[in-house]
Structure formats: structure tokens, C-alpha cells
Amino acid sequence: MPSLTLAEKSSLIGPLDYKILKTLYREAETHEWVRYSELSSITGLEDKELQVSLLKLYNLRLVSKNRVLGELAYRISFSGLDVLAIKQLYVNNVLKKLGIIIGEGKESSVYLGYNFNGEPIVIKFHGVGRRSYRHIKRKRSVSKNDWIGITIENAKKEYNALTCLKNNFANVPKPLGYAYNAVAMEYIDGVELYKTKVDNPNQILNEILGTIRIAYTNCNLIHGDLSEYNILVKDSQLFIIDWPQWSNDEIFLLRDLSNILRYFKKNYGIESDIDKVLEYVKGKL
Ligand SMILES: Nc1ncnc2c1ncn2[C@@H]1O[C@H](COP(=O)(O)OP(=O)(O)O)[C@@H](O)[C@H]1O
Numbered sequence: 001m002p003s004l005t006l007a008e009k010s011s012l013i014g015p016l017d018y019k020i021l022k023t024l025y026r027e028a029e030t031h032e033w034v035r036y037s038e039l040s041s042i043t044g045l046e047d048k049e050l051q052v053s054l055l056k057l058y059n060l061r062l063v064s065k066n067r068v069l070g071e072l073a074y075r076i077s078f079s080g081l082d083v084l085a086i087k088q089l090y091v092n093n094v095l096k097k098l099g100i101i102i103g104e105g106k107e108s109s110v111y112l113g114y115n116f117n118g119e120p121i122v123i124k125f126h127g128v129g130r131r132s133y134r135h136i137k138r139k140r141s142v143s144k145n146d147w148i149g150i151t152i153e154n155a156k157k158e159y160n161a162l163t164c165l166k167n168n169f170a171n172v173p174k175p176l177g178y179a180y181n182a183v184a185m186e187y188i189d190g191v192e193l194y195k196t197k198v199d200n201p202n203q204i205l206n207e208i209l210g211t212i213r214i215a216y217t218n219c220n221l222i223h224g225d226l227s228e229y230n231i232l233v234k235d236s237q238l239f240i241i242d243w244p245q246w247s248n249d250e251i252f253l254l255r256d257l258s259n260i261l262r263y264f265k266k267n268y269g270i271e272s273d274i275d276k277v278l279e280y281v282k283g284k285l
């Protein structure tokens with residue numbers, strides 16, 4: 001089968017397929033592989049329906065297959081989780097239709113989508129090591145289906161951070177909802193800071209520091225991966241993105257600030273006193 005897009009895969013999924021995916025998702029909490037006989041008794045589906053649907057899900061790479069105790073066994077894949085998220089965001093009236101992919105990182109895939117008014121929105125699918133699951137599994141000793149729990153936790157963490165930040169008027173995309181491993185947010189039709197030369201660097205730097213300050217003082221969080229790669233600029237307005245790894249560890253505050261101050265010094269010749277800046281973002285100035 002030729003490789004289909006995530007949007008195409010999702011549109012091919014009917015109620016029965018959805019039911020099976022959801023069952024595999026639920027069962028993943030207790031076992032890595034769900035045997036055919038278990039799936040059959042949990043779903044109550046007839047053999048024919050179940051087999052046709054499993055073949056389809058397998059061909060679409062929404063489930064993986066293995067042999068356990070001499071029997072075929074299944075588990076939900078990264079794409080399977082993405083499809084559950086798409087369907088849930090639809091039910092929640094957040095996402096009408098998924099569009100093209102606009103960004104792919106080590107631990108996420110970012111898509112354009114459309115809301116029920118036809119306006120563009122962004123859907124970010126989290127996936128711990130989705131590019132090389134085996135590698136991550138070995139390195140981080142992610143056991144069994146922990147990747148599902150971790151990716152869901154990351155999506156929720158990012159959504160919660162964006163919600164607090166936006167409520168406090170920080171410069172971040174507006175969060176629109178989340179489901180499973182996906183976060184829906186406002187689409188920023190801009191470019192990453194590192195790709196552009198801004199006309200108002202002092203103002204941009206001040207706004208970045210203002211958002212770090214709101215994060216620290218109002219939301220009690222530190223970005224932790226801040227750099228010119230995680231800042232979008234649109235019409236001389238900026239937005240700080242990519243918040244799932246936030247923490248309260250002060251080590252990251254110093255690192256985030258150093259990254260930003262170094263960038264503005266190197267590219268715009270702006271000198272800053274890091275101790276003063278630290279005091280400012282901690283709300284002491
Ligand atoms: N709200 C958004 N609006 C527009 N583009 C976005 C948005 N969020 C992410 N992107 C694009 O997707 C890329 C990756 O998103 P990001 O949140 O930084 O995830 P990661 O770097 O962990 O993969 C960004 O560099 C940006 O190009």
C-alpha cells in the first residue's frame with residue numbers, strides 16, 4: 001500500500017476500526033501485546049469483522065503485530081495514537097480537518113489543521129522517540145508501553161503551560177485543546193527567529209524576557225529549551241513555542257537566558273548584564 005498521509009489514514013477509519021484502536025489503547029496500560037482472543041472477547045466483535053478491521057489497521061500501520069504464545073497479538077502504533085487524537089479533537093469541536101505537516105522534530109510532528117470555521121490551526125503530535133523507538137527504548141529504558149504514557153503526559157504538560165501563559169498575557173500561541181498525545185493551538189503564520197533579521201531587536205528581546213518573567217512569576221515554570229529555534233516572529237510580534245519540557249529547575253533559567261542573550265549579542269550587538277536580567281525575570285526588579 002502506498003504511504004498515505006495522516007489525514008488520509010484518519011479519514012479511512014470507521015467506527016469499528018476506531019473501537020478496536022481504542023481498545024488497544026486502553027489495554028496498553030496493562031500489557032504490551034493484546035492477543036487476538038483477548039481482543040475478540042473484549043470487543044465482542046465477530047471474527048470476520050475483527051479480522052477485516054485488523055488487516056486494515058495493520059496495512060495503515062496504525063497497529064503493530066507480533067506472535068505471543070503462538071497467537072497473533074497487536075498493539076497500537078504512534079500513528080494509531082495520532083488517529084485517536086484526531087478523532088477526539090473532532091468530537092471536541094476543535095479540529096474539523098487535518099492538513100499538511102509543517103514541522104518535524106525529534107519528539108514531535110506539527111501539522112496544519114482547520115477548525116469548524118475553516119480557519120487554520122496547528123496540531124502538535126507528541127511522540128517520544130517516534131523516529132527511532134528502539135533506540136530510545138534502549139537508552140531511556142522505556143519499558144513496555146510507557147511511551148504512550150509519556151507522550152500523553154507531554155501533551156498535557158504543554159497544554160497546561162500554554163493555558164497559564166496565555167491567561168497571563170504572555171507571548172505564546174493560544175491553546176485550543178488537547179487529546180491523547182496532541183495539542184491544538186493557534187497557527188502563527190511567521191518564521192523562526194533564527195531565519196530572519198528583525199527591525200526591532202530591542203523590543204523583541206524585551207518581549208522575550210517579559211514572557212520568561214510571566215512564566216516564572218505567574219506560572220512557576222521555566223521553558224528549559226529556549227533558543228532562537230523556539231521563537232516565531234510574525235509582523236514584528238513574537239511567540240515562544242515548544243513548552244512540553246518545562247520545569248521549576250533554576251539551572252534551566254540561567255541556560256535559557258544565556259542562549260537568548262548570546263543570540264542577541266552576536267546578531268544585533270545588544271549587550272546585557274545577565275545578573276540584572278535574572279533579577280528582572282524573577283520579578284525582583
Ligand atoms: N503554533 C505554531 N504556529 C506555526 N508553526 C508552528 C507552531 N508550533 C510549531 N510550529 C512549527 O513546528 C516546528 C516544531 O514545533 P516545536 O513546538 O518547536 O516542536 P519540536 O521542536 O519539539 O519538534 C516549529 O519550529 C515551527 O516551525
Ligand SMILES: [Mg+2]
Nearest residue numbers: 105229230242
Ligand atoms: Mg522546537
